[in-house]
Amino acid sequence: MKFYRSGRDAMARLGLAAPAEMAGVEARFPVYVNEYYLGLIDPADWKNDPIARQALPDVAELADRSSSFDPLAEEEQMPVPRLIHRFEDRVVLLATGRCAMRCRFCFRKREWADGAELADISECELAAAAHYLAGHPEIHEVLISGGDPLMLPFPRLKQLVETIAALPSIEVIRIGSRMPVVWPERVTAEIAAFFGEVPGLWFATHFNHPREVTSEAAAACGRLIRAGVPVVNQSVLLRGVNDDPVVLEALFRRLIAIRVKPHYLFHVDPVQAVRHFATGVERGLEILRYFRPRLSSLAVPTFAIDLPEGGGKVALQPQYGCNGEYYDIHETKRIRYETAPGELSE
Numbered sequence: 001m002k003f004y005r006s007g008r009d010a011m012a013r014l015g016l017a018a019p020a021e022m023a024g025v026e027a028r029f030p031v032y033v034n035e036y037y038l039g040l041i042d043p044a045d046w047k048n049d050p051i052a053r054q055a056l057p058d059v060a061e062l063a064d065r066s067s068s069f070d071p072l073a074e075e076e077q078m079p080v081p082r083l084i085h086r087f088e089d090r091v092v093l094l095a096t097g098r099c100a101m102r103c104r105f106c107f108r109k110r111e112w113a114d115g116a117e118l119a120d121i122s123e124c125e126l127a128a129a130a131h132y133l134a135g136h137p138e139i140h141e142v143l144i145s146g147g148d149p150l151m152l153p154f155p156r157l158k159q160l161v162e163t164i165a166a167l168p169s170i171e172v173i174r175i176g177s178r179m180p181v182v183w184p185e186r187v188t189a190e191i192a193a194f195f196g197e198v199p200g201l202w203f204a205t206h207f208n209h210p211r212e213v214t215s216e217a218a219a220a221c222g223r224l225i226r227a228g229v230p231v232v233n234q235s236v237l238l239r240g241v242n243d244d245p246v247v248l249e250a251l252f253r254r255l256i257a258i259r260v261k262p263h264y265l266f267h268v269d270p271v272q273a274v275r276h277f278a279t280g281v282e283r284g285l286e287i288l289r290y291f292r293p294r295l296s297s298l299a300v301p302t303f304a305i306d307l308p309e310g311g312g313k314v315a316l317q318p319q320y321g322c323n324g325e326y327y328d329i330h331e332t333k334r335i336r337y338e339t340a341p342g343e344l345s346e
């Protein structure tokens with residue numbers, strides 16, 4: 001796979017000249033995108049293209065210099081390097097800072113700003129993380145994230161997963177990876193077969209737009225699913241990319257058709273250099289309301305915000321009624337609902 005490390009080269013691949021201001025943005029937040037993902041962009045309308053907006057620098061990234069780079073306070077919740085322990089029963093393990101693409105909306109942009117990159121996890125770091133987990137039997141779930149853990153060479157990835165899976169208190173391992181979206185062929189049959197053998201292993205990927213659900217991406221998810229790995233999707237609501245109910249309906253329909261469950265739709269975190277993607281929470285609620293009469297619950301993800309200062313996720317829902325009266329699915333009438341006989345009688 002060919003990778004591009006500059007906006008100028010990526011634009012040239014599209015047959016376009018890079019705007020002058022792009023260089024200033026990528027000096028701060030580098031470009032990294034591959035042949036496959038660039039091929040999903042419509043060059044004729046690249047400025048409005050939802051795929052280009054996820055991959056190519058935008059001057060808006062430099063507009064906000066006051067927001068935090070780490071509003072979720074991840075760095076403060078690391079009892080040992082690489083391990084974020086925010087909630088009692090689960091942790092996040094940062095396996096590497098490398099990714100197959102640098103997404104412009106990335107909430108861990110701090111890890112790759114100015115060309116910095118978190119190295120692959122070392123033997124010592126993995127041993128320290130495993131030691132911490134062994135000493136905290138209340139932890140039952142490990143999300144292996146990064147960066148993208150599928151950037152690790154397969155033997156290293158295998159060793160890491162086996163080390164975590166061998167801990168008696170760990171019941172669930174979640175692999176957080178955008179690889180089916182940005183480099184589908186990297187999800188090899190070998191990786192899928194290995195994941196399928198690990199009890200309690202789930203795969204969480206990150207499609208944001210229906211055009212990302214290509215035949216190659218569907219095949220990558222299919223390899224995992226056929227190997228016995230459940231696959232869920234976490235999208236981010238992104239202004240100018242997918243903040244349109246028709247676009248998201250198409251995305252979620254395509255995902256359930258390939259047996260990938262839409263799990264979360266997140267509002268953009270208040271992270272420096274990504275805030276121009278924020279839509280406001282109300283937009284997400286409007287989109288959920290649009291879905292209600294149209295989409296089966298299988299296709300509808302939980303809409304959520306992740307609170308700053310490590311406050312955790314809050315699932316949000318439109319209000320459909322109160323005091324025992326609720327709007328019907330088309331919101332044309334209110335219907336009384338008694339949870340016990342006579343509850344609502346005067």
Ligand code: SF4
Nearest residue numbers: 099102103106147178
């Ligand atoms: S793949 Fe994930 S971690 Fe990597 S740049 Fe994209 S959003 Fe960030």
